[in-house]
Amino acid sequence: MNALALIAEDDAEVAGILEAYLIREGLRTVRATDGLTAIEHHDRLKPDIVLLDVKMPRADGYQVLATIRQRGETPVIMVTALDEDLDKLQALRIGADDYVVKPFNPLEVVARVKAVLRRAHGQKLPTTIRVGQLEVDEISHVAFVNVAERGRVRLDLTLTEFRILSHMARAPSRVFSRAELIDACFPESDALERTVDSHASNLRRKFDAAGATGFFAGVRGVGYRLTELP
The missing domain is CATH 3.40.50.2300 (Response regulator)
Incomplete structure (x- = not known):
């Protein structure tokens, strides 16, 4: 924990x-x-x-x-x-x-x-976050999904996509506003909120292509949730 x-x-x-x-x-x-x-x-x-x-x-x-x-x-x-x-x-x-x-x-x-x-x-802060099928390795900057038919599939992510995924994976069922994601993942950038929409769309597409559906749900008028945990 x-x-x-x-x-x-x-x-x-x-x-x-x-x-x-x-x-x-x-x-x-x-x-x-x-x-x-x-x-x-x-x-x-x-x-x-x-x-x-x-x-x-x-x-x-x-x-x-x-x-x-x-x-x-x-x-x-x-x-x-x-x-x-x-x-x-x-x-x-x-x-x-x-x-x-x-x-x-x-x-x-x-x-x-x-x-x-x-x-x-002697607290060791976590290096790997696991959310259902998802594994996020914060040291190696790689993420995998475990899919029944295909096994462990690596997600081909950009650095920005990885930052967003890693940040949201720490509170996977929480709804993050676009402004929150900009502050947390683009701290020195002048990124606009529609930039978050673009990255979220790309991430959802990559999860779907790997066979892991149900990630990056949009919450109308608020922002995005990584996943609904059972």
Whole structure:
């Protein structure tokens, strides 16, 4: 099972950016918009790592961190606009594993998440994602479908098609908007939403040609879903 990251952040835009980049790197995510909900999620879901804002309603990040530390050693990275040395020292004194100041580079946050997970648990982030007939190897950048009549068939994908497939495979039954796919898979591009439609059409055609139907269903007015899981 992929590592689960709890994002405790009351700013929806910041939380969305963190979630998109963590999912892109193979983690599962859950959000909390206030401190008490973060504590409840930590108790119930047992996340592998927590990304924790300081200024939150109902209970601030320091209170959440103290509660988490009373319960155990779940890794915690503070993600906050407070950049004074005293704020950092307080977080580290209570037991934070790392401290990131806003505005941040999402790629740096992901790198720190991976480093903290490795240090804490020897956590190996997944390299192969399996969804029904589909296998996506993120190290080799190849994807296969297992078809009864033909066996294991490799999909001939462009780099962009692979990025889209890999991103969606982490949450295969979720509906992704075109804008989400652009942000996650074309982060430095000026791609238009109709570009996503073109790539989705090509991917669907390649799955069909391999004998694996039912992938890349369009959801009218929203975007695309990789597959309906049973």
